[in-house]
Amino acid sequence: MTAVPSHLEGRVAFVEAHAFGSGEPVQRYRLANGLSVLVLVDREAPVFSYQTWFAVGSRHEREGKTGLAHLFEHLMFNETERLPYGAFDRKLEEAGAESNAATWVDWTYYYENLPKDSLALATELESERMARLVLEEPQVAREKEVVMNERRMRVDDDVDGSVSELLYSTVFREHGYSWPTIGWMKDIEGFTAADCAEFYATYYAPNNATVVVVGDVDVAELLTLVAERYGALPAAALPAEDVRPEPPQTEPRHVEAHKPTETERLVVAYRGPALGDHDHAALSVVNDVLFAGRASRLFRALVQDGELAVDCRGWVSTFRDPGLYEISVTARPGVRAEALLEVLDRELSRIVEEPPTDDELERVKAKLELGALSGLQTVAGKAEQIGFWSTLTGDPSDAFRRLAAVRRLRADDLRRAARRYLTPSSRTVIFVRPSGEEPSGDDEETDA
């Protein structure tokens, strides 16, 4: 642990050290205004990653104002009280930064990777936009245009993007996971500067943020800079989250969608566990037995041997609240989605009835170990893991606890998770057909 310098006593407190693999621990500090600072010193290269994670995502929006959290991902690079439009990015680029941001259902984060001599710049810019963003009509109008174009590219003109949106709005009828993080187009069009100002005042505050710094930094210098730049920022009165839990799905759902594509697609989703749920790791390993790599059961059955599909994927959502176990399959030309579903059902039944073999389990565990290590090769990769787990579960050590939990899993654990989650009544199926095949009328949803 690096002690808090004496001149910062009363302003910065050491909170705890979080184990992070076999290397140095992650040190957690906190300012009086509630800002958390997580630091991992890594001198492998003369660089550092500076990330700011806000515990706000699209789940915190309300109907009619969807996409607001994502709009901030754009607005936060704009004008501040001290920086004219464009200056924020210009200063970063002049320093050689890689910078960007990402928004999802539970969080938003901003990052810059910089040469080691730029710590003062990072703290100056990030503290500036945390508290002094200019949110007036011209700034908001310009970014709305950009986001509408982003939506056209990622959703309206993209088959996978539009089907994903359809899936979540079909499964979730109460919870904020129902709407797309980028927002509905009509909501984006309607945002006002007042909407943005209210959102900013509510969620962009030091006590709703965690600064993560990984790299070749001097911790005492970092803490001094953070105290100087952020120390005077006021904490916000964070609202109690008005989350509406999603009730259990008791009947299967089925949707037919028509898209401008040449081949059919199958999307299947079961209600899944929250990231912090004990079964999350087990269901993720079930998914890997089915879909990870070219030796996996469904890749062989659908792509390699069955020659029915060109691609198949599965994913257990990594959300704070219970999410989905999503499966998507892209058919080969001339193959109907029903044929894909038949094979999928056969393999899903099999994994419920027959546990994976020891060899399958060992192969998946080895692949997961590789994946976990691969993501830690850069300072940005490490910072992202620390920020993600800290924001979602409160403890960056969970990145490695998760790996340890996977190592302990036995075949029976997987069968139990499969039986718990792969239930027909909680399933939603979407058949995607090429445009031109549809009967008259819009996409049709039925409770089958």
Add this chain to the structure above:
Amino acid sequence: MRVHVESSRAIPLVGFTVAFGVGGAHDPAGKEGLARTAMRMLRRGGGGLDGKGVEQAVDRLGAEIGADASMSTVTVSGEVLARNAAALCELVGGLLARPAFEPVELSKLVRESQAELVEARDNDRGLASRALRRALFLGHPYARRVAGGTASLASLERDDVAGWHAAHLAANNAWITVYGDVDEAGGRELAARLVAGLPAGAPTPDPVVDPARRPGRELVFVDKPERTQAQLSIGTLGTRGDDDDHHALIVANTAFGGTFTARLMAEVRGKRGWSYGASSRLSLDRHREAWSMWTAPGEADAPACLALQLELLERLVADGLTDEEVAFAKSYLARSHVFEIDTAEKRAHRELDAAVLGLPAGYHASYLSRIGEVDAGRANAALRARLSPEDLVVAVVGTRARQLAPITAAIPRLARSAVVPHDLE
């Protein structure tokens, strides 16, 4: 055999890439896709294992492997838990030296590749890029698709693949880089395992020449139904690594469209909000490649956006960049360079790329000093010498009925135009 080892003890992983000096540009006419297909076949059986056995063995080691082709090279790469590095290199060495090339597996791979060509039609940006290259490099191997086409893939037989393998996968045609948790001696030992079963052979001759500039402005409109926006890809010929003005053109491109605050992004997105992204790039290969810029405006803004981009290019070449713009681009390139070399994997692949692309000796070692020598005069001279606003291709993916006429009208001095279906190969 040329070997480079890049050691780092930071993470207990080892990676490698074996690159051979042959690629899609060297495929025989009518057999496009041969190099890529032959490489992909390596995973479908070899070294005494069938395809499933190969994949299971790789997974068991905690490894990933890849086999693919680009225009000028083919590669086999891998990443593995350090404790299993020797075993993976032994396995991959067996695949390289003793591939099965089972005809049944070849037929399955051809059908899979053909299905992938159909799926790729869902990627509008990819469609625009391919349309640009087809027209810009018309008659040159760079116009090809490394993946091949439906008919050329169907023509591939076992003898084609086996003959290609025998002709090109040789130790003296290979560059190997090993990186990660391994020392120099250990890395060289792993490299030796990878190519132990290959013949010595010789480097593959490269008959490809530089593409010629095609005069005039050409529009290729890729007609795709139900588009709400247009994908605009505009290109002309660009640079070679051994051009005297190569580094000056890198600086100039960075100032124009290589960063978030560069001219192109500032004008298209910053001032007008017309496109989520706006960027320009200089591609690099063994021979002169493309300079191109990309945007994706909404349907209503697409004609104006296209006209603006052409005007920006004309002004760039005619009036040049300011001293301030050039100084900024140099600062960005110099300071961000650390992110090109901050991991062993990046350092290793940088050296490998320099070798397989035939970049001048010392290319990377002198990179920063060469960038530092560029001033506005040199940058602007490079723009005038290399980028032609009058000899270019505009590739657009959109819906013809609504977008063709206004797009056509937005291109002054248009010499040629064509409308092609989005499923054109």
